[in-house]
Every structure is written in structure tokens, then in C-alpha cells.
Amino acid sequence: xxxxxxxxxxxxxxxxxxxxxxxxxxxxxxxxxxxxxxxxxxxxxxxxxxxxxxxxxxxxxxxxxxxxxxxxxxxxxxxxxxxxxxxxxxxxxxxxxxxxxxxxxxxxxxxxxxxxxxxxxxxxxxxxxxxxxxxxxxxxxxxxxxxxxxxxxxxxxxxxxxxxxxxxxxxxxxxxxxxxxxxxxxxxxxxxxxxxxxxxxxxxxxxxxxxxxxxxxxxxxxxxxxxxxxxxxxxxxxxxxxxxxxxxxxxxxxxxxxxxxxxxxxxxxxxxxxxxxxxxxxxxxxxxxxxxxxxxxxxx
Amino acid sequence: xxxxxxxxxxxxxxxxxxxxxxxxxxxxxxxxxxxxxxxxxxxxxxxxxxxxxxxxxxxxxxxxxxxxxxxxxxxxxxxxxxxxxxxxxxxxxxxxxxxxxxxxxxxxxxxxxxxxxxxxxxxxxxxxxxxxxxxxxxxxxxxxxxxxxxxxxxxxxxxxxxxxxxxxxxxxxxxxxxxxxxxxxxxxxxxxxxxxxxxxxxxxxxxxxxxxxxxxxxxxxxxxxxxxxxxxxxxxxxxxxxxxxxxxxxxxxxxxxxxxxxxxxxxxxxxxxxxxxxxxxxxxxxxxxxxxxxxxxxxxxxxxxxxxxxxxxxxxxxxxxxxxxxxxxxxxxxxxxxxxxxxxxxxxxxxxxxxxxxxxxxxxxxxxxxxxxxxxxxxxxxxxxxxxxxxxxxxxxxxxxxxxxxxxxxxxxxxxxxxxxxxxxxxxxxxxxxxxxxxxxxxxxxxxxxxxxxxxxxxxxxxxxxxxxxxxxxxxxxxxxxxxxxxxxxxxxxxxxxxxxxxxxxxxxxxxxxxxxxxxxxxxxxxxxxxxxxxxxxxxxxxxxxxxxxxxxxxxxxxxxxxxxxxxxxxxxxxxxxxxxxx
Numbered sequence: 001x002x003x004x005x006x007x008x009x010x011x012x013x014x015x016x017x018x019x020x021x022x023x024x025x026x027x028x029x030x031x032x033x034x035x036x037x038x039x040x041x042x043x044x045x046x047x048x049x050x051x052x053x054x055x056x057x058x059x060x061x062x063x064x065x066x067x068x069x070x071x072x073x074x075x076x077x078x079x080x081x082x083x084x085x086x087x088x089x090x091x092x093x094x095x096x097x098x099x100x101x102x103x104x105x106x107x108x109x110x111x112x113x114x115x116x117x118x119x120x121x122x123x124x125x126x127x128x129x130x131x132x133x134x135x136x137x138x139x140x141x142x143x144x145x146x147x148x149x150x151x152x153x154x155x156x157x158x159x160x161x162x163x164x165x166x167x168x169x170x171x172x173x174x175x176x177x178x179x180x181x182x183x184x185x186x187x188x189x190x191x192x193x194x195x196x197x198x199x200x201x202x203x204x205x206x207x208x209x210x211x212x213x214x215x216x217x218x219x220x221x222x223x224x225x226x227x228x229x230x231x232x233x234x235x236x237x238x239x240x241x242x243x244x245x246x247x248x249x250x251x252x253x254x255x256x257x258x259x260x261x262x263x264x265x266x267x268x269x270x271x272x273x274x275x276x277x278x279x280x281x282x283x284x285x286x287x288x289x290x291x292x293x294x295x296x297x298x299x300x
Numbered sequence: 301x302x303x304x305x306x307x308x309x310x311x312x313x314x315x316x317x318x319x320x321x322x323x324x325x326x327x328x329x330x331x332x333x334x335x336x337x338x339x340x341x342x343x344x345x346x347x348x349x350x351x352x353x354x355x356x357x358x359x360x361x362x363x364x365x366x367x368x369x370x371x372x373x374x375x376x377x378x379x380x381x382x383x384x385x386x387x388x389x390x391x392x393x394x395x396x397x398x399x400x401x402x403x404x405x406x407x408x409x410x411x412x413x414x415x416x417x418x419x420x421x422x423x424x425x426x427x428x429x430x431x432x433x434x435x436x437x438x439x440x441x442x443x444x445x446x447x448x449x450x451x452x453x454x455x456x457x458x459x460x461x462x463x464x465x466x467x468x469x470x471x472x473x474x475x476x477x478x479x480x481x482x483x484x485x486x487x488x489x490x491x492x493x494x495x496x497x498x499x500x501x502x503x504x505x506x507x508x509x510x511x512x513x514x515x516x517x518x519x520x521x522x523x524x525x526x527x528x529x530x531x532x533x534x535x536x537x538x539x540x541x542x543x544x545x546x547x548x549x550x551x552x553x554x555x556x557x558x559x560x561x562x563x564x565x566x567x568x569x570x571x572x573x574x575x576x577x578x579x580x581x582x583x584x585x586x587x588x589x590x591x592x593x594x595x596x597x598x599x600x601x602x603x604x605x606x607x608x609x610x611x612x613x614x615x616x617x618x619x620x621x622x623x624x625x626x627x628x629x630x631x632x633x634x635x636x637x638x639x640x641x642x643x644x645x646x647x648x649x650x651x652x653x654x655x656x657x658x659x660x661x662x663x664x665x666x667x668x669x670x671x672x673x674x675x676x677x678x679x680x681x682x683x684x685x686x687x688x689x690x691x692x693x694x695x696x697x698x699x700x701x702x703x704x705x706x707x708x709x710x711x712x713x714x715x716x717x718x719x720x721x722x723x724x725x726x727x728x729x730x731x732x733x734x735x736x737x738x739x740x741x742x743x744x745x746x747x748x749x750x751x752x753x754x755x756x757x758x759x760x761x762x763x764x765x766x767x768x769x770x771x772x773x774x775x776x777x778x779x780x781x782x783x784x785x786x787x788x789x790x791x792x793x794x795x796x797x798x799x800x801x802x803x804x805x806x807x808x809x810x811x812x813x814x815x816x817x818x819x820x821x822x823x824x825x826x827x828x829x830x831x832x833x834x835x836x837x838x839x840x841x842x843x844x845x846x847x848x849x850x851x852x853x854x855x856x857x858x859x860x861x862x863x864x865x866x867x868x869x870x871x872x873x874x875x876x877x878x879x880x881x882x883x
Contacts, residue, residue, distance in 0.1 A: 096572065
């Protein structure tokens with residue numbers, strides 16, 4: 001559905017994106033993560049046709065990103081989407097529906113349906129009088145007014161309170177479940193981890209790693225073993241009447257078992273813990289690599 | 301461009317901004333319009349004429365043929381002839397029979413004499429027009445004068461009235477209505493000439509050609525300082541009426557355009573299927589229609605309210621390119637400005653510049669052909685019932701129209717995500733706007749062509765501002781030149797060189813070109829070639845009378861016209877229409 005090939009963006013001497021390549025299949029949720037200034041937003045804007053790539057190209061549903069046909073199939077939500085504050089949600093959505101050539105009756109039905117799902121009340125109130133969370137919901141409704149096949153969401157929950165954030169993330173998950181193809185960026189890696197099938201990690205304009213989450217964890221993450229013993233062993237802490245030692249290899253687990261037995265005790269439980277995406281991300285960032293490392297299915 | 305999207309954006313622009321206007325703003329705007337209408341009614345209508353009513357007092361008894369002339373013109377009050385009253389300054393003119401016995405000394409007396417001449421011509425025209433025998437009423441007379449061509453007396457054949465061999469006062473006789481030029485007496489031509497007949501040739505004061513000749517004929521200079529009172533108040537008010545609403549419109553338009561850029565509000569429009577052209581045109585259309593609508597309303601009010609003798613769709617059509625120019629300049633300004641504070645500075649600059657360009661020349665509609673550089677002059681001419689030739693219309697409207705289109709094109713180049721929302725200083729934005737159009741070396745030539753309308757407008761404006769210095773003579777390397785000519789040559793050189801090089805500089809600044817001497821030479825040549833070819837567009841200036849002025853000729857042909865010969869008591873110098881002397 002989305003095919004980006006060597007997207008590069010330069011501003012004079014500054015290179016914002018060094019050559020991003022990735023594909024996103026229909027119905028897939030693809031996350032782009034990275035620190036500030038990594039090139040995430042620039043990449044998303046090149047995909048949305050807002051920025052002309054210095055080199056490289058991208059297509060959405062087979063259409064070049066500069067074409068009107070592509071725009072008809074796209075719903076874009078920028079990180080900040082200031083609305084026309086003199087308008088009401090209904091007039092605002094009606095205006096955009098018109099620009100997308102949505103039949104007025106269909107638009108009306110879709111508007112109310114989406115606002116119902118987003119639990120947005122006070123639809124005749126001016127946007128300028130609404131809270132940030134309510135405005136964000138209107139912006140999300142706008143991105144859906146043309147019933148797009150592809151959604152590009154840049155930090156959809158940015159700056160929202162936790163309640164609204166959860167609401168927005170759940171709604172995005174719901175859209176993904178409905179089969180929308182979504183490209184999603186977020187600072188909060190928990191959100192990415194919870195809804196994305198695959199992830200690209202960007203740093204300083206490069207996609208430094210790309211793949212499905214499990215493969216990324218295998219490659220860049222760590223598996224930690226929490227070994228619980230009945231007796232004290234080196235580096236253990238007391239937890240609920242037992243002693244817990246956290247180690248990072250099976251050899252260390254075996255070593256802990258032997259230490260416990262030597263002390264007259266035994267191992268009562270071993271639990272494994274995978275690295276979070278946040279840790280994966282930090283590991284990738286620490287590696288400071290150039291060029292993309294493909295993992296999992298992306299490696300093939 | 302998709303019309304449905306354009307109109308949708310236009311409708312949205314109206315509803316969006318209508319919601320942003322509070323009652324107080326609407327009330328202030330309404331009061332301003334009412335006040336303007338009041339001023340117009342007073343100035344243009346009965347009140348306007350009333351300002352001149354009884355301005356000059358003429359002493360003439362009812363046996364004098366000039367009695368009826370003065371009585372028929374509200375500008376004059378007829379009094380019993382009284383030399384003592386003239387001495388006391390209570391009468392400006394005193395006639396005995398057909399003879400002017402008072403000697404105009406004060407400016408007001410001279411102005412009264414000028415006005416009385418015009419009034420007499422009009423009176424005679426009216427009288428003769430009623431005559432059954434029109435051939436007899438407007439006879440054609442030809443006066444041949446043979447003069448030696450030698451030394452300093454050689455007359456430039458291009459000069460009005462300067463051609464050797466023959467001369468014609470035919471127009472004098474024709475349009476002057478036989479007011480007595482008599483085929484050669486110049487008596488009345490010299491301002492303040494006393495005792496002469498009132499037959500200054502020429503009639504047809506409304507003719508721009510005639511005005512051009514006035515400027516280059518015996519009335520030296522033709523600058524505003526030469527204007528005798530009364531001041532062209534009617535032209536001023538009419539031009540004012542049309543220019544003021546433009547300034548309201550561009551304020552609203554500039555704010556709307558800038559608000560799209562602040563906080564990235566316009567970003568979402570850019571990802572819709574509407575194109576940049578749809579968005580820009582759609583957002584501009586309501587303001588253009590507003591400006592044209594106001595112009596239409598003013599014209600209709602003046603015309604059907606009986607406040608102006610003329611007024612037709614031509615007046616409204618003439619406003620369109622001017623409104624577009626105001627909007628285009630504001631659009632570019634809004635694309636360049638980084639904040640509302642900066643936009644205020646930009647719009648004030650635009651207001652002052654374009655108002656000077658459009659308003660000031662239009663005040664002198666009946667004075668000088670330079671007035672035609674402003675489309676408002678057409679409006680004033682139309683409202684005062686003067687005929688407008690297609691060439692005059694084209695000359696006045698094409699430069700602002702094309703300039704507006706170019707400005708919209710340059711601004712549209714910035715109406716994209718990566719330029720709209722960046723906070724770069726205005727000069728860099730200007731360079732961005734230019735470099736955005738540069739793709740290859742050929743762009744250097746293309747941009748020279750694109751920028752030519754600016755050159756035309758800048759040079760016309762320079763002429764308008766500098767022609768007042770056309771009467772100041774200087775000795776330059778032994779030749780007699782006017783200060784106006786020298787300055788205009790300097791301005792033209794600067795304007796044209798900037799137009800040829802600015803986009804090339806922008807191209808280098810944006811790293812579109814390789815920084816080598818060879819590249820620079822090639823680009824310079826291409827830019828010059830483009831400019832040379834496009835400069836032929838300046839031929840449009842020939843549609844006007846500007847070349848009848850030495851400063852106009854200097855600007856448009858790059859060489860000054862030799863100083864006009866001083867008028868002596870030659871029959872030729874009595875011509876007030878250039879056409880009557882042109883071979």
C-alpha cells in the first residue's frame with residue numbers, strides 16, 4: 001500500500017532525512033520512532049505529499065504522493081493541527097468533506113458517526129472555545145472524513161492528558177482493526193508497541209533499524225531472567241520471603257542455581273522478561289550506527 | 301484548477317471571516333462607507349460644483365458677449381464693470397465689450413482668466429453645436445508659414461509646431477469653436493497675457509493628446525506647480541473614493557493569508573485534493589469581488605444618483621487590475637511576513653506605494669498624460685464623461701494586471717509547506733520566491749521576462765514622480781538636460797539591472813547554479829537576452845502620450861528629447877494639440 005524508496009530531504013547543507021526506504025502492507029500499522037530531530041515528521045510529510053523529496057520517491061496505493069488521487073486516499077494528522085477557531089466542528093468537517101468531494105449526505109452521516117465514536121459533544125460550539133483534547137478529536141474526525149485507505153498520524157496523542165491519550169490510542173487501534181493502513185509516529189513508545197506491527201527506528205535522518213517488534217527485541221533487546229531462591233546468593237535482593245537475582249544469560253541462571261544449592265537452598269522460580277521497545281530504541285540509539293539494519297521479515 | 305473547489309474555498313473564506321467580525325468592526329466599516337459616500341456626494345455632486353460656485357467675479361455689462369459666458373457658468377459671478385473693484389480685489393476680470401481691460405496680476409486673476417477661456421470655449425462649442433450649418437460652424441483653416449532653417453532657429457521636426465514649411469491651426473478653429481485664435485494670434489496663449497483675445501487655441505481640454513501638447517508647447521513644464529486653481533478637486537475625490545476601499549480590503553485579505561501561515565493552520569488544506577491554485581484563488585476571490593463590488597456600487601451611485609455625468613462598466617473594469625495588484629502585492633507580503641507586526645509594516649508599505657501609484661496620477665487626470673499610468677485615471681475619465689480609447693485602456697490596465705499575475709505567481713511559489721511555515725527574514729523569502737522558479741540555466745532568461753512587468757510599473761511610477769523635475773535644466777557636459785531626465789536615466793538603469801540580476805543571485809543563493817565565472821557569464825548573457833526580448837513589451841508605453849515628454853522619452857527610449865524650443869509669437873506655438881502640428 002505504501003512504498004517509500006530512498007526518500008531524502010535536504011535543506012541547504014542540512015540533511016533532514018538521508019534516504020528512507022520501507023513498505024507498508026494493506027491493513028498494517030507501521031510505527032516510526034526516534035528522538036527529536038531524527039527525521040520522523042519530515043518522512044511522514046514527504047509521504048503525505050507536503051514536502052518534495054530532494055531525491056527518492058514514494059507511492060501510496062500506487063499513486064505518486066504529489067497526485068490528487070493519492071490525496072483522496074489519504075488521511076493526514078499532523079503533530080499540531082490548529083483548527084479554524086471561528087468555525088464549529090460541523091462546519092469545519094463539512095468544509096473538508098466538500099474539498100474531498102464527499103457526498104453531503106454521506107459526509108453528514110460520517111461526521112456524526114465519527115464524532116459519536118470519539119464521544120465529542122458540543123458540536124455547535126466554536127472550535128476556539130474547545131479544549132485541546134476536543135480539538136484533537138475534531139482533527140482526527142477530519143482525517144477520516146474522506147474514509148481514507150491510508151492514515152498518516154504524526155504524534156496523534158501529543159500534548160493530551162492521559163485520559164484523552166488513551167482514548168485516542170484506542171481509537172487508532174480500532175481503526176487498525178477496521179483494516180486501515182496506518183503509519184504512526186509517537187514519542188511514547190508504549191503506544192507504538194501497543195498498536196504497531198512493524199517499526200522503523202530513525203536517528204539523525206537515518207532509519208537505523210527496521211523490522212517487526214519481536215525481531216527488533218531479539219536483535220537489540222535483552223532477555224532478563226529473574227531467578228528466585230530460598231537462600232541468599234550474591235547480587236540477590238529479598239522479595240516476598242525469597243531472594244531474587246536478575247541475570248542476563250542461561251549460564252548465569254545455572255551459576256545462580258549452583259550457588260543456591262551450595263548454600264543449602266534451591267531455586268523456586270525463574271521468570272523471563274523481554275526488553276521494552278524503549279530499551280530497544282535506546283540500544284539502537286546508543287549504537288550510533290549509520291545505514292539501516294533490517295531484522296525479522298524485513299531482513300529477507 | 302477546479303472551479304468547484306475554488307468556489308468552495310471562497311465560500312469558506314467568507315463564512316469563516318464573517319464569523320470573526322464583531323459588531324463594532326462592522327459598525328466602524330459601515331460608518332466609514334457612509335462618510336465616504338457623503339464626501340463624494342458633496343464633492344462630486346451639487347456640493348462639489350458648489351465649491352467652485354461664484355469663485356471668480358467678472359465685471360461685464362450685458363452688452364458684452366462675455367456676459368452670457370459668465371452668466372452661464374456657475375464658477376463666475378457677473379458684476380457691473382468697476383475698475384475700482386478690480387483694484388480692491390473684488391473683481392478678478394473686467395471686460396469692456398470683447399476686450400479684457402483688467403491686467404491679471406495675482407494668481408487668482410490669472411486662474412480666473414484661464415478658467416474663463418475654457419468656459420468661453422465650452423460656451424462657443426455649445427452655441428456652434430446648435431448651428432444648422434455645422435461646416436460653417438466648425439470651418440477648417442490652414443495657415444502656411446515658411447521659415448528659414450538655419451542655425452539655432454532650426455526647429456526640430458518632431459516638435460509640436462516646429463515643422464518647417466507648413467502649419468495648421470485647423471484644430472484650433474475646429475474645436476476651439478472659432479473663439480478667435482484667428483489663425484495665428486497667440487494672444488491668449490500666454491498665461492496672464494492681457495488684453496489679448498480669449499482665443500487660446502485648442503479646445504478639447506479633455507483630450508489627452510491635447511494635454512500632452514500643452515505640456516510640451518507653450519506651457520513649459522506641465523508640472524503640478526503649473527496647475528492654476530481651482531485644484532482638480534473632483535478628480536481627487538473620485539480617485540479617493542475608489543482607492544480607500546482597496547486599503548480596507550487588503551488589510552482583511554493580508555490578515556487572512558497570514559493567519560493560514562501562523563501556527564500552520566493552512567497545512568491541512570495542502571493535503572486535500574484542492575490544488576495550491578484552487579486555494580489561493582479561492583481565498584482571493586471574495587476580496588476581489590468585494591473590491592469590485594464596492595467599485596460597482598460607487599459607480600452606480602455616482603451615475604444613477606446624478607452625481608457624475610458619466611459612469612459605466614468601463615470604470616468598474618478599470619478597477620479590476622488595480623484591485624488585483626493590491627491583492628497580489630498583499631498576498632506576497634503575507635507570504636513574506638513572519639508575524640502580524642511585520643505584516644502591518646508590509647501592508648503599510650504596499651498601501652503607500654500603490655496608493656501613490658494609483659491615486660496621485662489620477663488626481664491630475666485632466667492635466668497630464670502621465671495620469672494614464674494609473675487605472676484610476678480611466679475611472680475618473682469615465683465618470684466625468686470623457687472618452688477612453690482602447691489604447692489608453694490597455695496602457696493603463698495591462699501593466700498592473702500583468703504585474704499582479706506575476707506577483708501571485710511568485711507568492712504561490714511560497715505557498716507550500718516548506719516555505720509557508722518557515723520564519724525566514726523577508727529578503728530571504730524574496731530570494732526563495734525567485735529561486736523557487738529556477739530550474740535550469742534557461743530559467744535565467746525566463747525570469748527576466750517574468751520580472752519585466754515590475755520594470756514597466758517601476759519606470760512608469762518613476763516618471764510620475766520625477767516629471768515635476770522636468771523643468772529644472774542642468775548643463776551636463778555642455779548639453780542642456782533637465783534634472784528629471786538625468787534622474788530618470790539613473791532610476792531606469794538601476795531598476796533594469798536589478799531586474800536582470802536579482803533572480804540570478806537568487807539562483808546562486810539557492811545553489812541552483814555552479815559558482816564559476818563561466819556559469820556567471822553564461823547566465824548573465826541569458827538573463828540579458830531574456831530581458832532584451834521582453835523589453836519589446838515596453839512598446840505598450842507607446843500607447844500613451846508619455847513620449848511627448850522628454851522624461852518619458854528618456855525612460856522609454858533611453859534618450860532624452862531635445863529641450864523644447866521656447867515659444868515665440870509663432871502661429872505654430874498656438875497649437876495646443878500635438879496632432880495639429882505633427883507631420
